[in-house]
Amino acid sequence: MNAKLQRIFARLSIVPIVLLLLGFGAPTWAEAAGPLCYVNDNAGGINNGTSWTDAYTDLQSAVGDTGCTEIWVAAGMYRPTAGADRLVSFMLKNGVSIYGGFTGTETQLEQRDWVLNETTLSGDLNGDDVGFTNNGENSYHVVNGGGTDSNAVLDGFTIRGGNADNASSFPHNAGGGMLSDGSGPTLANLTFNGNTALNYGGGMFNLNSSNPLLTNVTFSSNHAADLGGGMYNSSSSPTLTDATFSNNTALSGSGMYNISSSPALTNTSFNGNTATNYGGGMYNSASSPTLTSVTFSDNTTTNYGGGMSNFGNSNPTLTSVTFSGNTADLGGGMYNSASSPTLTDVTFSSNTAPSGSGMYNVSSSPALTNVTFSGNTATNYGGGMYNIDSSPALTNVTFNANSASNGGGAYNYSASNPTLMNVTFSGNTAANYGGGMYNYVNSNPALLNVIFSTNGASNNGGGMYNRDSS
Template identity: 30%
Template sequence: MPLLSTCFPRRVEDFSNFEKQNGVKRLTILFILALAFGQAQAKVYFVKQGGQGDGSSWASALGSLHQALQAAVYGDEIWVARGTYFTTSGTNRSLYFQIKDGVKLYGGFAGQELAVSERNVEANQTILSGEIGTPSPDDNAYTVVFTKNVSAATVVDGFIITGGTANVQAEGDVFTPESCGGGWYNIAQNGTSSPVIKNCKFIDNHAREGAGLYNIAENGSSEPTIEFCQFISNSAKLDGGAIFNGAKGTGAVATGQIKNVRFEYNTADYGGCIVNRAFAGQVNPMIHKCNFSNNRAKVRGAVVYNDFSNGGQSKAVMFNNITGSNNVSSVGEPVSSRSGVSAQQGY
């Protein structure tokens, strides 16, 4: 009996407090166990050119990035060693690297590191390439990287993205990877798509619109974070040589942040670097601490061009940017807007 009395409350009125206290303890224990279980389930997949293993270590690395992307699930990481990885070993232009929600993809490894912090992105160039088929860009992959309705837990960090050529002649307001987003196509469709893109270089990509990166919200919200990246020598036939931000649908919103990014030698008819266009809905990205030089718009907006239709609203919030020399537009200033649209500037 004394033993029982030390384990249970002696009075009936104390039993409620006992249950509350121990209920909290049980919930805490369950939470810790669930967290530990989730962490135990998260994996790191290792990818290295020539690898023939199961991806469990550098010594047993996978040779196929596609295989790692297919196996990875939310919370997993993929570490990719230096080298060039193509969208396909064949000639199918419609294939791309699709990043799932919550997967973190890191490049820049030599192939023996034990932590992401040990990698050297500049020394170990890790290239995602759409250069397939003949040496001509005309038969390259339409899009190199693809994301759809992914959260901010989705990270791509430390890659050169190059060779995408979305050159299909689409008519009207058609937003497909075949004509938009040569480097990267990000779409929020009846949801939100907010990938985090860091330490990446978008080089020599081509498209009708958004040659480097195409963000579109179709009755959703496109909110990527792009930081410490470079967009160099990307070319759009119409809009957004480097980046195109678009919203389609009255409730669609394209926001996100572009910060600490360098734009150089990008070209387009409108928005040599960035076009923000609302096909109904709102487009209002924040652009800050970016450097723009040697970009060209054949018509308007060598740096940024804002546009709207169907009652949409478009406004880039810009501050602490540097617009160097030789950002050339045939008409107007490097930051330009359709009548009735404004850009908040604070260089």
């Protein structure tokens, strides 16, 4: 190297030393914390997110740091804003994974425990909620899907205190816990609890082809004054695995409300949800969800479909599903109107309603294979099943120990013509007529290899009673 070049490099090498001596460090905009960033609301240090010691104390700071692609959050309470702007949410981002459930000392993701170390995202901006009161200042949506895809991850949090109550500004009347508009994030190990909406989706509102992936997620004690206490899906098809919907409330669809949607549910339970009108557990309108290994238990509604209500050409597919202990005015387990669900390996047990305790069908033709109706009780008609202007197809179906005033096992009315193949009626009872089956007004079922045994009726037709039918 010649002498001239040596002098130039020597001068350049002095520049950073002089800057440091003058008190200038590296520019802060060039020193992002990521890709792994830390958040702990009790952290000391310099709070730049580079370690647990120097963790950000505000989750929004980490989300806003463009260098953070994986964010670890210690147990604590985190709010979307320290101010009073109800429009502010935790906005998910593609390529960013946010994990909760840490104590603040872990070095491996697998060391966290999101159950023991509850990490809460709260919309209660003032911290003064008492149930669903004192929440007028709460965030409209605690979390927003932000148009993301499956590369946006939220994992290990409790989401509570969202209050979507803006009657004049859609969608701020929906999705108190989470709003997902055209989004498909990956959501795991989450609990949506104590969120509310004026209209739709107290826990979560999915619209415009939102297809989030939800695993090990619980929706509990959420409320919608209108539809979908736990979740509301509009033209959206989320995938849920190992999900629980419990103690949610709404006018209809207290656990889940679907309109023009086809969610897929596996290993999911609906328990103790309460609706004023229809669908204590689930309500479907022009929707065809797929349910595998799903349980509906102890759900209630004042009107139709304690476990599930299907309206308007809804044709869900159910495999290995159980309806037990559900209550309604019509259709304790399931109510179908102009809908034809497909049921395989399904059990209806100990459901109650004045009519159609297990299943109530209106202008519907469901297909049932390997289905059992047992111990369902109706005070009026159809302990196991009630059909009006309906023609379900039953194959390998058992009606056992159901009871009603008329039609202990099944009641067919007004041109209902079910097809029964390999069906057994045993131990069913009627206080009046038709211990096993009652057919009335041009109802003409077709029976092939059907067994009636030990059924009883106080008046006539211990096995089958026909009136104006053949």
